[in-house]
Amino acid sequence: MVRRPYLVGHQEFAALYDVRAQMVQQWLNRGVLDPGTAVVVSGVRYWPLGFACRFGETTPRPKALNAAVKQRLMEAQGEGWLAESPGELPAIVGQQEIVALFHLPAQGNVATTIATGRFPASDWVLSGSGLWLLDTVLGAVDDLRKSARSLAWEADEQVAAALRDGTYDGPGSAVLTRGRYARKAL
Template identity: 75%
Template sequence: MAGGKPYLVGHQEFAALYGVEAQMVSQWLAPSRAVLDPATAIVVSGVRYWPLGFACRFGQMTARPKTLHLEVKERLMAEQGEGWMAFSREELPPIVGQQEIIELFRLPKQGNLATAIATGRFPECDWLLSGSRLWLLDSVIEAAPGLLNSARSLPWEVDEQVAAALREGRYDGPGSVVFTRGRHARKRQ
């Protein structure tokens, strides 16, 4: 794993790479289609994200090859700033979203985090993908002392067990699962 920030894509960015609607990525993931293996993605705050390198190779790995839009790839890389190209989920550092952060700091409610973000006390997100903010776990942990110093009543102390679970890829708390919707969800009930 390289240091720094890898390039990532969510559903919207993945779809844009191939000039399709974001719903198509969900269809590729559907068990009835089995075009895109869900295990190729990481799950952050209940949403799948893929390394950009994998997403760019995906079009040539399918039975019906898809054309990669290189201009979209370049735009995504420029929007994400300096980074590196990962090709598998195993290469990615620990990445968190709001659900994991709430658990990491044992915040009593989501509004506490939302206020810290809105007032600029929380660190700037490392990615804004498909409308969601994501952070490197290390970015969040490094910000803890500053958050603690600026807090009126919240402790902003890192739960080391949650941090270890996130680092080791064994976190199973809020946000660790994608909830299936639609007809496939009904079949599992």
């Protein structure tokens, strides 16, 4: 089993500081939390746990870290390591990146493959979303091909290389505006 870096999404980040998940977005909007401290996967920000734990000390009004929540997050994620910045993280993918990697006709193809148990188990489930190491997905290609009825499951090496070196700019690479103000942003 590969040791993975500990990560947090909005919900987990908020739990570390005993606030509602919406507060993380407010910190981003106010400039208290730099969006560059997160990695974007399938249009959602995720932070290295090491950074998230230090965040409270870096703000104008210090925030107390809930050490019990940190411990629970680490236990839930299994054997891992504390990364401090997005640059330390390996290539991480969600369903949108997987669709692009395999040039699948729709995200439903991935969702169905996951739901039927033919896709590898996610390496993380954060804020309700499954995330995988790129290597986990690529390592499952032979099994995916064997169980496929019509999909080729041929990985695009250029997309894989872009995901690895942090230059991927396809679907899922940007944070999408959500909520009641999403239409106004267009």
